[in-house]
Amino acid sequence: MGRITLEGVTKSFDDTKVIHGADLEIEDGKFVVFVGPSGCGKTTLLRLIAGLEDVSGGRILIDGKDVTRLAPAKRGLSMVFQSYALYPHMSVRRNIAFGLKMARMPKDEIERRVAHAAGILNLTDYLDRRPGQLSGGQRQRVAIGRAIVREPKGFLFDEPLSNLDAALRVQMRLEVTRLQKQLKTTAVYVTHDQVEAMTMADQIVVLQAGRIEQVGTPLELYQRPANVFVAGFIGSPRMNLFEGPVAKRNGATTLGVRPEHLRVQPGEAVAPAGCEAWGGTVIQAEHLGSDTFVYVDVPGIGTLDARCTGELRVQVGDTVTLLPDMYQLHRFDAQQLAMA
Amino acid sequence: MARRTPVPRIVLTSVVAWTVGLVIFFPILWMLLTSFKTELAAFSSSPSFLFFHWTTENYVAVWTRSNYLEYAWNSVVIALGSTLVALAISVPAAWSMAFSPTKRTRGILMWMLSTKMLPPVGVLVPIYLLYRDAGLLDTRLGLVIVLCLSNLPIMVWLLFNYFKDIPKDILEAARMDGATIGKEIVYILAPMAVPGIASALLLNVILAWNEAFWSLNLTSSHAAPLTAFIASYASPEGLFWAKLSAASTMAIAPILVLGWFCQKQLVRGLTFGAVK
Numbered sequence: 001m002g003r004i005t006l007e008g009v010t011k012s013f014d015d016t017k018v019i020h021g022a023d024l025e026i027e028d029g030k031f032v033v034f035v036g037p038s039g040c041g042k043t044t045l046l047r048l049i050a051g052l053e054d055v056s057g058g059r060i061l062i063d064g065k066d067v068t069r070l071a072p073a074k075r076g077l078s079m080v081f082q083s084y085a086l087y088p089h090m091s092v093r094r095n096i097a098f099g100l101k102m103a104r105m106p107k108d109e110i111e112r113r114v115a116h117a118a119g120i121l122n123l124t125d126y127l128d129r130r131p132g133q134l135s136g137g138q139r140q141r142v143a144i145g146r147a148i149v150r151e152p153k154g155f156l157f158d159e160p161l162s163n164l165d166a167a168l169r170v171q172m173r174l175e176v177t178r179l180q181k182q183l184k185t186t187a188v189y190v191t192h193d194q195v196e197a198m199t200m201a202d203q204i205v206v207l208q209a210g211r212i213e214q215v216g217t218p219l220e221l222y223q224r225p226a227n228v229f230v231a232g233f234i235g236s237p238r239m240n241l242f243e244g245p246v247a248k249r250n251g252a253t254t255l256g257v258r259p260e261h262l263r264v265q266p267g268e269a270v271a272p273a274g275c276e277a278w279g280g281t282v283i284q285a286e287h288l289g290s291d292t293f294v295y296v297d298v299p300g301i302g303t304l305d306a307r308c309t310g311e312l313r314v315q316v317g318d319t320v321t322l323l324p325d326m327y328q329l330h331r332f333d334a335q336q337l338a339m340a
Numbered sequence: 341m342a343r344r345t346p347v348p349r350i351v352l353t354s355v356v357a358w359t360v361g362l363v364i365f366f367p368i369l370w371m372l373l374t375s376f377k378t379e380l381a382a383f384s385s386s387p388s389f390l391f392f393h394w395t396t397e398n399y400v401a402v403w404t405r406s407n408y409l410e411y412a413w414n415s416v417v418i419a420l421g422s423t424l425v426a427l428a429i430s431v432p433a434a435w436s437m438a439f440s441p442t443k444r445t446r447g448i449l450m451w452m453l454s455t456k457m458l459p460p461v462g463v464l465v466p467i468y469l470l471y472r473d474a475g476l477l478d479t480r481l482g483l484v485i486v487l488c489l490s491n492l493p494i495m496v497w498l499l500f501n502y503f504k505d506i507p508k509d510i511l512e513a514a515r516m517d518g519a520t521i522g523k524e525i526v527y528i529l530a531p532m533a534v535p536g537i538a539s540a541l542l543l544n545v546i547l548a549w550n551e552a553f554w555s556l557n558l559t560s561s562h563a564a565p566l567t568a569f570i571a572s573y574a575s576p577e578g579l580f581w582a583k584l585s586a587a588s589t590m591a592i593a594p595i596l597v598l599g600w601f602c603q604k605q606l607v608r609g610l611t612f613g614a615v616k
Contacts, residue, residue: 050516052512052515052516071515072512072515072516073515073516073517073518073519077516078516079512079513079516081509081512081513082509083507083509085507085509085510085512085513086510086513087510087513087514087528087532088510088532089531089532098514098517098519098527099516099517099518102517102518102519102523103518146513146517150517
């Protein structure tokens with residue numbers, strides 16, 4: 001079991017409040033990703049759950065038990081650090097076994113668990129090496145091995161893949177997700193990379209400036225962002241957001257439309273009944289083969305980004321018409337909140 | 341491929357290095373030579389460098405006149421004792437300052453260092469009176485305490501500088517793994533800081549061994565270390581250069597040998613973690 005509950009958790013460093021009353025329910029066995037721009041408090045929130053920072057207010061419960069004042073090791077959680085934080089003077093075997101040794105587990109049980117974890121993570125041949133003799137990916141696996149041998153109630157990951165190169169990151173992303181599904185252990189994962197968030201998470205928690213902006217499945221966040229911030233943050237390329245007469249005409253203060261929901265039609269076109277059509281000039285076109293990104297300057301709106309599948313033959317300076325999918329328009333009120 | 345240093349430059353730097361080295365080493369060399377001279381030759385107004393009558397009579401005289409081993413034993417006890425006590429205090433102190441710093445940590449470190457700027461003679465009278473009342477005068481314990489306190493700032497600084505380069509993540513990982521503070525220090529911090537701890541230890545032993553001010557003022561016979569042993573040849577019966585030199589050579593020999601074998605560690609310690 002590993003059900004983590006945050007109740008009005010706040011954190012201040014001196015006079016600066018960095019977490020403003022976080023309420024969150026993490027179900028057992030779920031993969032939850034904290035995502036947000038740097039400095040939004042996602043790592044701090046993770047460290048509060050881990051017990052590496054003291055909370056300033058509120059409660060943290062694990063399986064219904066208040067652990068707010070409990071030492072990190074007593075919470076039954078394991079953490080994988082961004083820097084891996086392996087013990088450089090110990091072999092891989094001793095690194096993985098350290099937590100079990102601290103728990104005074106019998107030697108043969110330690111050996112069994114280390115061998116099992118090494119098997120899962122393809123580390124069997126490296127058990128007698130020091131961390132300094134391993135590659136980045138292998139070190140990452142040792143850090144994960146150290147976390148799983150303790151059979152914790154939950155894993156905490158603090159941007160664990162950010163030090164790896166792009167190809168390895170994709171591979172480790174798959175491995176981490178697969179491992180979590182296999183072990184069925186609750187995982188809390190911090191990242192600023194929204195692709196990681198979208199692909200790995202059962203549930204995403206979007207944070208900004210120490211506040212939880214929205215909690216939901218990746219598709220919920222994509223399809224129904226709760227406010228302008230989430231709308232702009234989730235999705236790549238980011239959603240077009242604009243104010244002005246066109247937004248007013250559609251009954252909103254801010255109107256949002258994702259690039260993939262804009263159809264580009266060369267030349268001038270007339271809008272079908274009940275639809276919008278925005279004419280403009282192409283200021284840039286990116287041809288990727290699989291997709292074409294077209295940046296269009298629309299008078300009265302500004303620059304809109306449209307994503308078209310396949311190759312679209314447009315050039316800078318061309319006149320085009322953008323036809324938004326009317327069912328995919330996102331309307332936000334003056335408080336920047338999504339309108340029903 | 342590394343660029344080759346031009347020959348004239350090698351010659352020049354070698355000459356400069358050897359000159360500086362010899363200038364620094366000369367007093368010790370001269371002491372060593374004088375210790376093998378007769379008192380007459382040692383006093384001679386035309387000193388000879390190598391061509392004199394070599395004799396070991398000074399060593400025999402010093403050995404028979406005073407109990408060298410007792411002084412040496414006192415030095416060992418005082419140097420090692422003060423170092424171990426200082427280590428036991430400075431490791432946790434440096435650990436807490438390096439890994440849980442507060443706004444005042446820098447200030448405390450500066451304040452600790454500032455005590456080293458105070459001339460010891462400034463606190464001689466109060467310490468002497470305290471020691472007299474506490475019955476610590478002329479005891480090894482008394483010297484262990486005062487030398488431990490006087491070297492503590494340097495130990496804390498050295499260790500602090502070492503510790504702060506150790507990533508905090510690693511200690512936090514140990515904490516997540518269930519290590520208590522004690523185990524964290526024993527299993528993680530200490531092994532990672534072995535070079536730093538070793539050089540701090542060594543430096544402290546050397547400083548305590550060579551310390552003269554407190555040992556001369558707070559001891560007379562029972563707890564007198566080798567520095568007092570040297571001083572005992574300085575004045576009462578007039579100056580005996582040759583015997584004084586022999587006594588000094590005997591006093592510094594153990595620490596010189598220790599320093600020779602550990603010079604690599606010492607250099608690391610003295611550069612305060614700048615050389616890795």
